[in-house]
Amino acid sequence: MKNRVILGIVVGVSCLAAWNPPFQYPDHWPAPQYAFEHNAIDSLKRELGRALFYDPILSADSTVSCASCHSPYQSFAHTDHAVSHGINDQLGNRNAPVLINLAWQRQLMHDGAIAFFDFQPLAPITHPKEMGEDLRHVLIKLNRQPRYQRELFAIYQDSTMTSERLLKCMSQFLLSLVSADSKYDQVQGGVLSFTEQEQSGYRVFQAHCARCHTPPMFTNYAFANNGISVDPMYQDSGRYKISHQAQDVFRFKVPTLRNIEFSYPYMHDGRYATLREVLQHYSRDYHSNEGAADVSLPLSFSEKEETDLLAFLLTLSEPAFNFKKENQFPRAFFQR
């Protein structure tokens, strides 16, 4: 795989585990959306961001970290949980999405509420049903921690945690979560070949799915109403809640299908436990909400095509990504 390098700078001396980025992605991918000129890739900042990601100190009662709902073993999604869990056993109303290839996303969250990447962690940190904290208080707590003071000094020659440092370091970690080595990628690179069934599924995919789940990112980053019924408990209007535009009622961001195998349950509210159920929604259901349809349901594919499509979707998995040590809990940092 031919890689591009955005920028790699190593500053200072730190006790955090060495990890040498730089930010890499396949040559045939589009340019990232993230403005790296405001936050150039730096391995020490990335490592500090990783520590923050796993640290429950960000929540009001120090029980919930980002990793509580974004497990590295599921491509940073929340397997088996339909919706996110927060402090005091509270439940949110949306499923935690995978955290991969985020540098290409222009808008984050299912409804695109967050348009500026660095600010994204503020949403879960301050949400009363997630971490329920106040940014000012988070900074006070972090500034009492010698382990953070040491690392901050190594990076900035100043041991004060500020909101800018907190958020930009977290961005560094999140941006580094690039998954680009699935079987699909290896087929594209001429290293492997699809099986007959996968190839058949690829044809079904191109005919019915690729318009929204566009390769190579397997999303077009748009918002779409895929026709699923409205959950009577959540009454979630999706993108409309942010845009207040009538055409956005029940539209949600088209998710990437990369590592879809690991990110069950599916849909914005986690209503489908398996990929088979998702495909059955598209092949058998009719449009079931009052918003404008962006998908003409049911899509016409047979049971065999459905199975072939499933086989193709599994080629979008990169199991090794889930076990990369550099993405996991930084034990050494918390033992010091």
Add this chain to the structure above:
Amino acid sequence: MRLGCFILMWFWGNLKAQHDIHLKWNFHSTDPYLNIEVCKFYVGNFVFYNHGIEVGRAEDYFLMERLKREELVFHECINTGFDAFEFQLGVDSITHERGVMMGDLDPVQNMYWTWQAGYIDAKIEGKWKEHPFQLHLGGYQHPYRADQKVRVSCSKVQYEYQFDSFLDIGFIQRLNEAMGDNGCLIMSPRTEAVEWMQWIANKMMEH
């Protein structure tokens, strides 16, 4: 003085004072039924003009807050007189794109919507005859872009000048029009927020 809600805009410049420019905003109520608890807003991207020609600028953003920070001083911003200036009321979309920043734009200032990216351009909170109002005005994207360009013409063109304007801005009347049974709440980008920001900008331009 009749009852009302007034805005004082005041500026002052002096050649002997190294061309410092002082700008002051003061929201003041003389109506006993109106209790303004919070009034804070962003201003920035100041440009000073003389006969239509730019003579100085200060591109930073500043968070003004009633009773806490009502005056700005620009040191040696220009070396000539000026007859007009303009500024951004609220944070423009370009600044939004620059990512997280410190100082007045630090998200710890509680002027950032954490669940919907974007700065809150202005917050006005309080009670009118026990009816609460909370105006959180902002939005950076069409059609709910709320930040406004404010241009103020000065009546005197000289090196030493002083100007003040003490206006009844009709806030209570405007608030009454917006009040429902439970008060007036605007907590997200929407048409009403844009209209409020346009109204405030227009009031700042009247003097």
